Amino acid sequence: MDETTGTVMQPTGDTDTTSPARAQVPTPAQTDAPAPFDPAALASCPSRFFNRELSWLAFNERVLAEASNMNYPLLERLRFLSISGSNIDEFLMVRVAGLAGQVRRQIEEASIDGLTPGQALAATHEKVLELETIQQKTWAGLKAEMAEAGIAVIGDETLDPEREQWLKDYFATDIMPVITPQAIDPAHPFPFVANQGIGVLFSLNRIADNAPVMEMVLIPAPLPRFVRIPGEEAAWISIEDLICRNAGTLFPGFKVGGHGVFRILRDSDLEIEEDAEDLVRYFRSAIQRRRRGLVIVLQLQGKFDPAAEEMLRGQLGLDQALIMKTEGLIGFSGVSAICDEDRPELKFEPYSPRYPERVLEHDGDIFAAIREKDIIIHHPYESFEVVIDFLRQAARDPDVIAIKQTLYRAGKQSAIISALIAAAEQGKSVTAVVEIKARFDEEQNLLWAGQLERAGVQVIYGFIDWKTHGKVSMVVRRESDLGNGRGGYRTYCHFGTGNYHPITARIYTDLSYFTADPAAGRDAGKLFNFVTGYVEPDETELLSISPMTLRSRLYELIATETANAKAGKPAAIWAKMNSLTDPELIDHLYTASQAGVDVDLVIRGICCLRPGIEGFSENISVKSVIGRFLEHSRIWAFANGADLPSRQAEVLITSADGMSRNLDRRVEIMIPMRNKTVHDQVLDQVMLANFIDTEQSWLLHPDGTSERVGEVEEPFNLHRYFMTNPSLSGRGASLASGRKVPKLSLRRGNI
Template sequence: PLAVDPGHRFPHISNRSLNLAVSITDPSLKEPRFARVKVPPSLPRLVPVPVLSENAHTVAFVWIEQVIAAHLYMLFPGFDVWESYPFRVLRDADIELQEDEASDLLESIEQGIRERRFGCVVDLAVNPSMPPRIRSLLLDNLEITENDLTIIDGHLGLSDLMELYSLERPDLKDPPFTPRQPAALRKDQNLFTTIREHDILMHHPYDSFNSVVDFIRAAAHDPQVLAIKQTLYRVGTHSPVVDMLLEAIENGKQVAVLVELKARFDEENNIEWARELERVGVHVVYGLVGLKTHAKAAMVVRKEEDGLRCYVHLGTGNYNATTARIYEDLCLFTCRPDIGADVTNLFNMLTGYSRQRSYRKLLVAPIGLRRSISERIEREIQAQKEHGDGRLIFKMNALVDPEIIHLLYRASQAGVSIDLIVRGICCLRPGIPGVSENIRVRSQVGRFLEHSRIFCFGNNGNEEIYLGSADMMQRNLNSRVEALFPIEDPVLCEAIRDRVLQPYLADTVNTYELLSDGVYVRVKPEPGEPLFDCQAWFIKHPLIEPETEDNGFGTSALPSGS
C-alpha cells in the first residue's frame, strides 16, 4: 500500500496495472485519507474457492481484487477502511522516434523502451460505483481529463480471463487438430527439386508451419546453397526460423537479415534476436529510415548446373512458429525467375543503396503498390462498362485509406460486383443506393485470427490474384515496405478462388455483415440450410486434394522455373 498525503507523493501507476483506490480514516483524522494498493501482477487474477456441487467438473473462482478488498484492514492496522474501488490505467506505449536525427537506431529504440513505462496516461478505467471525489483525485494526479475516463460496469482487465483456458475442460474447448503436411512436400525428394517442378501454396494454420522452417533448414544444410536473405518482423520468443539461420552461418552460408526493430511491442524481442544474429556473423539490417519493413520474404540463392537460381518464400504472415498455429495466413514457395529477380531487387533496397522504381511482378510499397491497386480497380470499372463482368474480391485486416475507398465507390457506381472480407476496421459503408449498392462487406472472427490479405481481380475472365502483407491503410501504402506477389499458377489461382475465397463468402458461423448504417449483423443460413463454418471446412479440406495432386492437378502446366 502507498499512502497519498503531504508527505507521500502520488505514486507512479504502471501501465495496464490493476489497483485499488482505498479511503481510510481514524478518529484523529478530520477527513479520510487516500491510499493506493496495487494488485500484484505476479499472482493469478482468479483465485479458486471450494464449491459444493454434484457435478465433479464444477469449479468456482473469485477475483483477487475482491479478496484483497475484503482483507484491507490487514494492510492498514489501526485505521478504519471506509471504502475501496478498483481502477486500471493505460499509458501511451508508442515509441516516438526521430529517425533522421538518430545516430544509432538500435540505441534510440532501446532508450524509447526504457522510457515507455513513463508514457502519458491515455485511459483511466473505473466502475460506476466510484464516487466523484475519488475520480477527481485520480484524474488530477494522473494529469488527464474526463475525456480520458472510461466507466465500465463490470470487472476491469478481462483479458485475464484467459487463465481459465488452463482448466482441464476439453468439453469446453475446440477439438485439437494436427496441421497437415502438403502432399507436395511429403514426397521423398529434395525440397528445392519440388519447388523447381511447381509452385507450392500453403494455408496456415491448416498446413503446418514446419514446412517453412524446413525450407530454411534445407538451405542451411544444402552444400549448393550460397546465401540466405530474410525479413523478420515478429518472430516470437523461441524461433526455430532464427535457429536455422544460426545453423546456416555455422555451415558457412552468407546470411543477411532485416530485423524490423520498430515492430510495435516486439522491439525488445527483436533487439535480442538482432544481437544474437550479429554475434555469430549474420549481416543484420535494422530497417529503413522513415519506413517500417512489413513485407514477409525469404530468399535462398543456390548454385546449380545451369547457374544460380533463387528460391523464394513469400507470405502474408510473420515468421513466427507460435502465432502460425492460431493465425490464418497464406504463403508461396516458388523459383520463378521474374519473382526471384524482384525479391533480389527488394533485398538490395533493404540492405544496401538502391533507388529501384519498378518491379517485374511484385507490387511494392511505398513505390508503386497504391498506383498498381488503383490501376487494377480502374481496369475492372472499364471491364464492367465494356463487358459487364467487373469483379473484385478483397480480403484484408483493415480498409481505411480514403483514396482506395472512393475508388471502390466509383467501381460500385459503375456496376462492378465487389465482395470485401475485412476482419477489423472498415471505413467504407456498403449498400448505400447510388454509392455502394454493389459492395458487400463481411467481417470474420472465429477460432483462428484471419490474417491473410488476398486481392482478386476479375480481369475480364483472366483472373488476377495477389497475396501479401499490406492492408488498405495509409500507413501500409505510404509508410511501410510492403510486397504483394502474384499467383501465376492457374491451378493455385483456382484453389484460392474456389477453396479459399468461396468458403469465406459462404460462411454462416464466423461471419458478420456490415450494413449501410455501420452496424454489423450476424450472418445466418437460409431457412432449412445447415450452418457452414469455413474454418472447420479448411481443417478437413486441403487447398489441393491429395488424390487430384497425385493425378497431376497439383503440378502446374507452367513450371515454376519457366
C-alpha cells in the same frame, strides 16, 4: 448508470447494440449524409466514408458478440470476451491516445469522414463506454453459466473452511512478500502507476487514535491476474479481490472503511524522429518513455471514496482522458487465464495442422517439392512448421550459400531466429531485416537483433520513416542442374501474408507461397537491396512493391475491370483484407462500381467504404468473417474479362492492407499467382469459401450497421471446411486414390 452493471456511461440513443445479431457503426458523419444518399453529392462529400475509429469499434463489437454466440463452447466464448478486452486496451493506448494528443495540440484538421479530432474523440469515448456496458453484461452472463458448469468466479463470498484457509495461506506466502502498501500523504510521494497497472486504494482508520489513513497497493505485473483455488470444483478469484479479502492481514491495527480498485491505460504509441542518428539507441529510450506516457483512461471499480477519486484525478493528470466507472470487472483481457481451466468439453475440439503431403512425398525435402512446382501453405490448417523447416533445411544444407529474411514479428520463442543463427554459425551468408518499429514488439525485436548480430548475422533495421512489413524469405542454393544442362545458383523464395510468428500462425489464417521461379528470385533480390542499401528497383518482373508500385498496380487492375465493364465484358473484383481505409483506393472502387463492376470484399476489421448505395456503390458488397480463427490473409482477384472464378482471373496475394500506411509508408509486396494449382487454390478454395460462408459472416449495410448472415437452407462454415479438407497445391498425389476435395460453387446470393 446502468442498473445491471453500474457502469457510468454517456447516453447513446435508442439503438439496441446488445444484440449479437446486429452491430452499428454510429458515425456522426451520417447525419451530414445527403438523404437518401444522393450519388452526385456523395462523390465529393465526406459522408461517403465511415469514420475509421468508429468502424474499428464496430469490428470489436462483432468480436464481443461472439462471446454470446451459443454455437461456441462456454470457455471459447469467455476467450472472445478476453480478446475484446485486449483489443479495446490497445485501441485506447494507440488510436484514442493519438486523437487526445491532437486535441491537446489544438489540431482541427478533419479526417476523411469530416470529423475533427475533438468530434472523433467524443464519439469514440461514447462508443467505448457503450461497449464497456456490453462487456459487463456479457461477463455477468458468462459467470452465471460457468457457475452452472462448475467453474465459480468468487469475490468476497464465504467459502468452506478448507478453501478459506488455503486463500489465507496463499496470500501470506505468495502475495504479501510481493506487494508494497504505501500511505498516501504529504510524507509519501504519489507512486508511479505503470501502463495497464491495477491498484487498490484503501480507506482506513487507525484503531489506536481513529486517525484516517489512505493506503495504496499497486499490483505488480508478475502476479497472476486470476488465481485458481485448489479443489475438484473449480474456483477462481481475481488478484484484486484476493488482496481486498485479506485487508485485515495486510493492515493490522487498522479498521478497513472501504476500498476501490482502479486501472490506468497510458499513451503507448511511439513517434519516430526523422533526425534520429542511431535508430536502435533511439528506440531503446523511446520504449522507456512509452511506459511513462500520458494517462488516457482511468477505470474505477467499486464505490470509490470521493476524496480518493479526486486525489487520483489530480495526481494522474487526466487531460483529455476517459474515466470509466463500474461495479463489475476491470481489465477483461485478464479473464483469458480462466480459459486454461482443464475442461475440454467446454472448449473447441483440439485441431492439429496438416503437414503438406507434397513435401512428405519428397521425404521432407522442401527444396525438391518447390522445384517440382509452386506450393501454397494455408495456415493454420497446414502447419507453420514447413516455413520453419524451409530455413532449417537451408541452415544445414551445404549447398545453400545465402539466406535473406525479413522479420516484422517473430514471437518470444522463435524457431525462425534459431534457424538463422544456426545458418550463420555454419558459415552461410545470412541477412536479417529486423523491423524494430513493429508496435509493441519493439523490445523483443531489439533482443532478437542483438542475438543475431552476435551469431554473425548481418542485421539491417530498414528505413527510419517506413516500416518493412513485407514477409519475404529467400534462399540461394548451388545446384548441379538448373534444367538448362548446366549448374549454377537457384533462388527459392517464400512470400507470406502473415508474420514469421509460430504462435499467431496457429490461429491466424494466412498464406505462405513457395516458389523457385527465377523471376521471383530476381525480384526478391532487388527488394532486399532496396531495404538494405536504398537501391530502388528500376523495374520488377513479378513483385509490386510499396511505396513505389503497389498502389499504381492496383489502380491499373481496377482500371482494366472498369474498362471491361464499360465495354460490356464480364467485370468483377474480389478482395480480402483486414482493413480498408485509404480514401483514394476507396474512390477507385466506387468508380468501378458506378461503371458496373461487381466488387465483393471480405474485410475483417476497419472498413471506411460505404457499400450498397444506389447509383453510387450499389455494386459493392462488404462482409466480415469472425470465428474460431482470425482471418488475416490479403488477396486480390480481378475477373480479367471472364466471370469469376475462372483460370483467366488475375489473382494476387499481398502483405498489404488497403490502408494509406501500407501503400505509402511501408515496404510491402504483392505477387501474382501464376501456377494453375496455386491459382485455383487461392481463388476457387480460399476466396470462394470466404464468400459462401454463412455461419461466421456479417454483412455491412449502407447506414453503417452490420448484421449476421441469417439462417440458410445449406449453411456453410469456411473454418470447418478447411479443417476437414486438404488444400489443392499441398495435397500432392495423395488424392489419386479417390479421396476428393469437395468443390465449392458460387451462388450469387452468397456475396
